[in-house]
Amino acid sequence: MNATPHAIHRIPVEFCGPGAGVDELSWGQREIWGGMSFQRSWFPIGGTRPLPAGTTVDAIVAELRYSMSRFQTMRTTLLFDRGPDRPPRQVLHRSGIITLEVVEAGGDDPADVAEQTRRRYVETDYDFVTEWPVRMAVVRKDGALTHMVAVLCHLVTDGFGSQAMIAHVAERSAEDPAEMPPLAQARWQRGPAGRRQTDAVLRHWEAILRTAPHRRFPPVTRPPDGPRFADGLYHSPAMALVVPAIAGRHGADTATVLLAAFAVALLRVAGVNPVVFRLIVHNRFRPGLARVVAPINQTGLFAVDLDGTDLAGALTRTARASRTATKYAYYSPDEVDALVARVDAERGEDVDLQIFFNDRRLGERPAPTPHEPDPGALARARGRDTFAWTAFHDGPGERLFVHIEDDRDIMALTLTADTHHLSLDDAESLLRTMQDVTLRMWDQPAGLTR
Secondary structure (H helix, E strand, O other): OOOOOOOEEEEEEEEEOOOOEEEEOOHHHHHHHHHHHHHOOOOEEEEEEEOOOOOOHHHHHHHHHHHHHHOHHHHEEEEOOOOOOOOOEEEEOOEEEEEEEEEEOOOOOHHHHHHHHHHHHHHOOOOOOOOOOEEEEEEEEOOEEEEEEEEEEOOOOOHHHHHHHHHHHHHOOOOOOOOOOHHHHHHHHOOHHHHHHHHHHHHHHHHHHHHOOOOOOOOOOOOOOOOOEEEEEEEEHHHHHHHHHHHHHHOOOHHHHHHHHHHHHHHHHHOOOOEEEEEEEOOOOOOOOOOOOOOOOEEEEEEEOOOOOEHHHHHHHHHHHHHHHHHOOOOOHHHHHHHHHHHHHHHOOOOOOOEEEEEOOOOOOOOOOOOOOOHHHHHHHOOOOEEEEEEEEOOOOOOEEEEEOOOOOOEEEEEEEEOOOOOHHHHHHHHHHHHHHHHHHHHOOOOEOO
């Protein structure tokens, strides 16, 4: 990428915080590292935001110094000292210097300059060994700061951790002794309690792997020409209305309703029962992890038998299966990977685990409501769902990844599909079927799943 034409002033920011040392990656870091290695990306996250009028460079310097000192993952680099077949280790530094860039907008729109800076950060390779895992800038126009740009490596935190970071920065909170950042997590995870946790997960996963159908989708006979992976976006105003009402009717939450809709839709499209896929679990209900700024998401192995049940029963079974998957979603990824490889070898076939469901809504989720949706509004919402393919690209990637996005008014779902394993028509049908399932859950709660 060409260098920006805008003048840049670089301000060194010194920082110092508690804790230092070298250890294994925590389980959450190891899971993110596996995704980075597979997709050959440093998974940059973050973006731009306008700054309040009157914000000074000194205030931004103070915020950056606080963040680097307060959050251990922002002072963490990687150590590659064990060869290409072993994951790196984490190195927590007590102190250092990071650079804040002040980008002069000149005669250009400062919002455009901020976006150009974000793209420059995202598109520039990241050095895991020598570079701090955050790139930060402010844009200045006619002497006044207008925007902040912050791009972080995903090893710093996950989505819920970014919310915790924002809260900590607003409070200027001191480090809580109850928090367990990755270096402390690594110590706990290799101790007796961590050993018991992983052993329990291995038993649970093996029981499913031994019996799960190895194929999730029927073969694609004629993959499309061109890029292999397709990204799609689906909007459903009707789902936004009925999902909270279904949750209220059945004493569930909206996350469970959407998970059940996905499971039933997967059964309809793929025709494979039990339904098995990987569920992204935030793990922040575990001791010491609620407000830690670190990646602790992992995938649970979700399995539910939907044979012979109606939609209300599917919701009940999904809730139970979700609790089980969540319980066993905190583990050593290396040991689970070894288990999967061993079971595949013993079965003589690979069990397809490349289907993921991620409810990544970070904002306030619609609360379950006992009230019926307004009949007129629901009637207008039916049939107004939209789907569009937004991008086509080459891999690597998973066979299917479905996300629930933040959008209270128009339910938003996104997916990435490997068209060599799931046709474009079936991928689109999967999301449209999720709407059909939720509408039937509301209109005909005793309807059959098939």
